[in-house]
Amino acid sequence: DQQVKQNSPSLSVQEGRISILNCDYTNSMFDYFLWYKKYPAEGPTFLISISSIKDKNEDGRFTVFLNKSAKHLSLHIVPSQPGDSAVYFCAASAGRDMRFGAGTRLTVKP
Amino acid sequence: EPEVTQTPSHQVTQMGQEVILRCVPISNHLYFYWYRQILGQKVEFLVSFYNNEISEKSEIFDDQFSVERPDGSNFTLKIRSTKLEDSAMYFCASKGQVMTNQPQHFGDGTRLSIL
Numbered sequence: 001d002q003q004v005k006q007n008s009p010s011l012s013v014q015e016g017r018i019s020i021l022n023c024d025y026t027n028s029m030f031d032y033f034l035w036y037k038k039y040p041a042e043g044p045t046f047l048i049s050i051s052s053i054k055d056k057n058e059d060g061r062f063t064v065f066l067n068k069s070a071k072h073l074s075l076h077i078v079p080s081q082p083g084d085s086a087v088y089f090c091a092a093s094a095g096r097d098m099r100f101g102a103g104t105r106l107t108v109k110p
Numbered sequence: 111e112p113e114v115t116q117t118p119s120h121q122v123t124q125m126g127q128e129v130i131l132r133c134v135p136i137s138n139h140l141y142f143y144w145y146r147q148i149l150g151q152k153v154e155f156l157v158s159f160y161n162n163e164i165s166e167k168s169e170i171f172d173d174q175f176s177v178e179r180p181d182g183s184n185f186t187l188k189i190r191s192t193k194l195e196d197s198a199m200y201f202c203a204s205k206g207q208v209m210t211n212q213p214q215h216f217g218d219g220t221r222l223s224i225l
Contacts, residue, residue: 032211043114043201043216044153051211089153096141097166098214102152 003027004092006101013108019077021104023090026071030092035064035075038087038103047088048075080108112136116202116217123192124225131187131220133202142185143203143214144177146170153201159185189222197224 005024013019021035031052036044050057050064050073057064063076077084085108090101115134123129135142144156158165159177174196176188185204189196199221203214 034213036216041218043116043203043218046213046215049211049213093211096160097143097155097158099155100145100153 003030004090004099004101006090006104008104009102010105010107013080013106015082015108015110016079019075019080019084019106019108021075021077021088021090021106023073023075023101024071025073025092027092027094027099028071029094031095032093033064033066033073034091034093034098035062036089036091036100037084038089044089077106080106082108082110084108114202114204114215114217116200116220118220119218120221120223122223122225125194126191129189129192129222131189131200131202131222133185133187133217134183135185135202135204136206136215137183139204139206139215141165141205142177142179143205144187145201145203145216146198147201147219148195148198156187192222192224194224197222 034049035047037047038044048059048062048064050066055066066073087103087105089103091098117132142159145153147153155168157167157171174190178186199219201216201219203216205214
């Protein structure tokens with residue numbers, strides 16, 4: 001099931017800089033997109049979401065951008081902090097169920 | 111803040127044995143899910159459950175697997191005859207409304223180790 005793809009398994013960023021995590025999807029029926037953050041030994045924690053009727057949603061240091069024509073979304077974290085170091089999963093939904101990408105491990109260096 | 115709770119946190123079972131993983135979803139939620147994550151791999155959808163029946167299941171969710179909501183609070187995943195490849199983290203999730211855009215909320219998972 002490759003409906004949601006995160007092609008970068010890892011990303012390393014300096015503290016204070018911007019982190020950009022990318023996600024692509026193939027199913028045009030998806031209308032709701034989410035980012036989850038996961039620490040070791042914990043479940044995924046909801047971070048931010050965006051509906052397909054929008055192209056941007058912002059919550060504090062986190063902004064999600066959606067490009068429907070390219071079937072692409074991205075998560076921007078600015079400024080990045082060491083506590084942001086985790087695995088970030090992109091997810092997409094077509095109403096009921098959700099599909100995850102493979103995740104990107106973000107490391108923010110002090 | 112209400113949360114999804116899963117027990118046990120770690121389950122060790124002999125191959126061929128039955129195992130039941132338990133979840134208590136958020137109390138007013140209506141839609142329930144099981145996912146698994148094999149070490150180092152992606153989170154994979156197993157099954158969704160609504161109105162006391164399976165709504166959708168993946169190809170992973172074969173006849174070895176079953177789900178049940180035995181009472182008003184618990185949601186269980188049963189694996190009838192475990193195999194080595196069933197070793198994974200199993201996550202339960204729940205969502206408030208069926209068709210609206212809402213995030214699913216996850217428990218911290220049960221680590222299942224098959225020996």
